[in-house]
Amino acid sequence: MNNSNTVSASKITLSELMLPSHSNFSGKIHGGYLLSLMDQIAFACASKYCGSYCVTASVDTVNFLNPVEIGELVTLKASVNYVGTSSMVVGIRVTSQNIQTGKVKHTNSSYFTMVAKNEKGKNVQVPKLILSNLDEVRRFYESVNRISQKKQSLQDEITLDYSSPEALENLQNYNIILNLNK
Template sequence: MFKHIKDSQITISELMKPMYSNFSGKIHGGYILNLMDQIAFACASRHSRHYCVTASVNKVNFLHPIEVGELVTLKASVNYTGRTSMVIGVRVESENIHSGEIKHCNSSYFTMVAKDDDGNNVPVPGIILNSKTAIRRFSRSITRQEHAKKRSENFKASSFKIEEHLELLKANNVKIEFS
């Protein structure tokens, strides 16, 4: 079974209140991450028609701070489908409601896994790629997974060779002391 990407997309907007701010008066990054996880869950559940859990979150860069009083809009879309997992792309934008200025605050990728009532992984529908953007996003997810697997293999404790990395460390703010 295959589904169109647009059939699972979700958009939510929320006004940022003072209660969501951190000590510097900006909206707390943890609150935004919570909203991102919620919308990723909603999108994945809509697509799979099952309860979904977050398996991983790939790289969250906070590009611009979000101010109290701004309207935050989160958009989620299925970028990739595996057998039981999906990569949900989440984009966060903030809007100054006085000026209308919109800022892209961050984007991230949530890997979500569909579960049955007993907590077992269940197959998910595939997605229909009907645009250049959809093909690019799907391909990017495959490449990101391959890079993550390679990174894990390169730094596995059982096979890590310290000599291969000492030169890399010299150019960084680090001091090595073995006891």
């Protein structure tokens, strides 16, 4: 394993023509199929970067911005944006292109956290990330911020007393009916 590697060394592009077999009941490409492609490219990107088998540890928010139509060419681009000790954050951008008109639309983006493993399933150290331009620095810091926000959110969940009078009173601000069996 190398002690360091560049973001460029991790870059992967995957393109696939969307077929009727990939569609849902409304005739659009099924979101689950796109997620499967995203997971594949995240695996390939992370494994290429570190030279080890990788598993998906988490997927950050995936917002489906535009539907993908049957017959469009979907292109996924992925690169490692951040590395920890054994984990990597892979950024993925998905676009679709109408091959008849040439119109390209951004369909979704997401961040997959991948963990490098050895043959026995134990975490292994990943190479240091060489940042070569300010765009890579920006993506690295954005990943640091998302990780920090996620940790803070988990801490907030742990410390919130859901049964406190204040927490129960606060539920009046939401579209619910509180009907606790006491």
